[in-house]
Amino acid sequence: MAPSYYSTRSSRDHFVEPPSLLSRVIAGLPSELSAQIQSLWDRNSYAAVSTRESRIPRGLRHWTERWHPRRLLNLPHLLVLVWLLVLLWGERWVFESAIKTCEWGRWERWPRDATPHHLVFLADPQLIDPHSYPGRPWPLDKFTMLHTDNYLKRSYISLQKKLHPDTIFFLGDLFDGGREWRTAHGNTDDPQWANGLRPADEQAYVKSWRRYGDDFWLREYNRFGRIFDKYWNLAGSDAGPWQRGRKLISSLPGNHDLGFGANIKIPIRNRFETYFGEGNRVDVIGNHTFVSVDSVSLSAASSPHFTKDITKPVEEFLSNVQVMKRKAVAHELSFQAGEERVLRLPHKVEELDSADFSNFPTLDPGEGKAELPTILLTHVPLYREKGTPCGPKREHWPPATPPKGQTTPIFPDERNAISLSGGYQYQNVLSEEDSVRLVSTVGNVQRVFSGDDHDYCEIVHAENKNSAREITVKSMSWAMGVRKPGFLMLSMWNPIDASGQSIHSSPSGHGALSQAHPTTESHLCLLPDQLGIFIRYLSLVILSLLALTIRAILTPILHLPHFADPPTETDLSILPTTKQDMKRREEDEGHRSSNSSTSSTSSNNTQNLAPRSSAARTRSVSPAKGYGLPSSQVRFTTPPLATSVPHYGNGNRNGSWGNDSDDFSKEKANGYSSVGGEGQKMSPLLVIWREASRSIWRVAWVTVLVYLYLAYYG
Template sequence: MVTTWRWIWILILLIGEWLVFRLAVTRCPWPAPSTSLDSNAPERVLLIADPQVTDAYSYDRQGVLLWLTEFYSDLYMQRSYQHVTRQRQPDKIVILGDLMDGGREWDDQGFKTQLGRFYKIFNQQTKTLYMSGNHDIGIRDGIQPHIYERFQQEFGPSSSIHSLAYNHTLVIIDTVTLTNTQPSIRQDALAILDQIAHTNKIGQRVLMTHVPLYRPEQTSCGPLRVQSRPFIYQGYGHQYQNLMEHDISQAILEQVQPELVFSGDDHDFCKVTHKYKKDDLLALEYTVPTFSMSQGVRQPGYMLLQATEQSLVPQLCWLPDQLGIFIMYGFLAGVTMILSFISHIYSLIVKRRMKRMKKNDEEQVLDVDSTMTTTSLLYGTVLLTLSDIKEVALVAFPFYLFCILLL
């Protein structure tokens, strides 16, 4: 019985710590070329949003609880990132802001410490473009020049233009800074907008913004949204803003003229269509799900973008439900205890009945010792069940540590 449970636990742990991550990526290949004319290799871009590396500013947690939260959040993203990059091998990666949860709060030494965690999760083996989010530098007039400059010194310009294959163009606009009133903070984003507005458009353009663009109130995000709230509403608060204002959104769309828009910040998937230039042009916006298990959604995700000869082709991908994995482990632990208890109590009952059958005065034994027999039966069963659990754990727990450290 113990050997069977050991193998069951090894199998379930292997599934929960490795196979579900691999299968999640395997089930989401690069989108197919739009037509058979795409004979050359396309350029492939991986889009990651809101990793928000969990830290002391994330939750009201301290000590061991904070350490466990940080550990499992980092492990989930590191494991997901490794599976995605190894299987998909993107040419570029874009992280659409909110790199750290408390990035804007840390002093320089604390920021350096969190950078170590960030780069341990997201290695720099593939060319990566980093965007700023409100958790990185703040928003509106909450942006401090030193924090903004520190982010740019570490991650590079937060607004930029990049060429993709087949004359397509990727435009990154730091919409977070556009909410600020200081010219020194807004100027880089405005300069990129002016540059792209005066550049002849050849292929398609894709716009990257951390804050989603404005849409009418209660505009549906489509059926693939995870949260019960089916739309992104406009809201303001301390260092956050859910949507860009209407006028700024229209100005960005008219200057960039994108076919596709990708945004972050909301943590859940959303798909909406924008009209601009007096409704003559359309842009399809995808809000990329958070990459983290710790940001309020059960189903994290990412997106793929393929630049083909004919067009830019997006693909939504989902990551495993980590809470569901933990629930599966808890359910298996309960089943292990219950079935082990039932197995032992059944075995002891059978043995005692066999012994009683050998006695001549069975009725007398039952009358005198029935209470003691029941008590000793339960006690013996509990001891045997605990012994089984210990023997299973002696194999399952080291294997779990192996999975955490090496898979």
């Protein structure tokens, strides 16, 4: 059995050179005696090191070698660190950084003692589903869905942590294909008159979509909740100072949730309202009255087909919206005053025929009471003249540059405006008739917020729409055609007295201002450019491949330290494997026989100071006898003398002692590997291939593993 000091290559690194004084003494002796003393020193020092190392477990020695700082500080590991930082930035930090720039205090201009209500509008998340990209192959489709959900989740988590709004309103289009998924009850097939209206690229998939029913829709509903509802109280459930509480309202439907106009199917709308709430509602929030209107159902009134069932809920809502507003405001005022406002009926008995129902008790305080500023919410934007510019914050096309001397925007500006067009299941703006009716019926509309367009647009309407300022909110999803998604922040501060009159004071503090004084401030908060993040990843992939390939090419040229371990022969079989091995063993046997004779002669003169010859260190039973082989074909597992071993420790390849500080690293750098105890040089192409493949693989698998971890945990 081979001695333990030959079992690992690492122990050869620990040879030490004799002290300089002893070296000079040895050099002055006769050559034969000097060689024997040198060999004895080598063997004794090697045995001492091997004895010390034998006390350390082999696995620990291997671990310390592999994790030595000199092995860790190299280009592949540096690239791994760069990739780790880039992935953390692109998958986590960039979202927090983007939203941090939108903190309320950075843009609010209220007095110091103000306690504004903080509200956020989220538009068109449109969760990706089989309706979104029906022809896209499965891996790419799943990749898009995963990254879209992660993008929404990370943006929403950062929003809750950094902004912690008191109220969040969704402006419709929660799902992308919600209108297509069948319900458990009721007919959801397209009517006869709608045949042929679908686009050609969508018509081919209608039959396959029929298999998606209530179970699938409920999974999508749960998916929406895992993104938005789950993290609602991430930063706590308490609202801001002097606010009643926190609300998340997602009941406003969009055309991708229900359909548009006469194409809406009643069972699908009933399902949506069952889980998200009534699409038409009135809320008093931050001393403002919010009126949400199901405008996609309202648009069915202009259809030539029978739509009474579709428009009935929104028509009834609009007919009673003034009463609902007054009731909501009266309830809010009584709450702020600490009073309980409930309906009380007189206790008396009357005949049904003679009963008076004209003075039936009601919570409606009646006309002429104080009214809070009204904010209208609709998924579809209101009508505007063709070419009405949307302003400089629109991403698709910035405003056209006006001619020299003109200070007002160019009108019309077709590229910067919302197109007045429509198609199957969509219409970019409401009709002029519906828009005017909606604003006049709701009454006192000062601000309008809408979605649907996916990009930002801010305009001031004409007088027939109460000169209301409308902001169309950007989609918060990166898959909706905008490079930089976003959301809208609304800060509201409207202090009122017991009767509901505004007591908002001017900045100078003199007197109360009229109701026309602004009680809201808005801010567009932009989210990261996901496509730009992917482009950065791709650029770093190309840069990493180039850097590792260039380093691999330079390794044999500049004798750089190897990243990949040189190949080692682990086969210790007795039989030679190639003709070259047989020839080499025959030459070794002749050389060892000569050394053995010299050693025997010298031992008589030096009283056994010389080490044993190679013949004396062979097995007790000759392998040649056991296998019927000549001694020239036997491969020994014991090491030759130190004087014949190439490049051990601090010794050079000629067996003499040198001054190299790290010969093992140089051996690797020059392409040598210890195979059978002899130095063999690898070809430069093999060195380049091994270095490139090993280093690229190391960077790739660590990077992919970190990326999958970050993607899996959102």
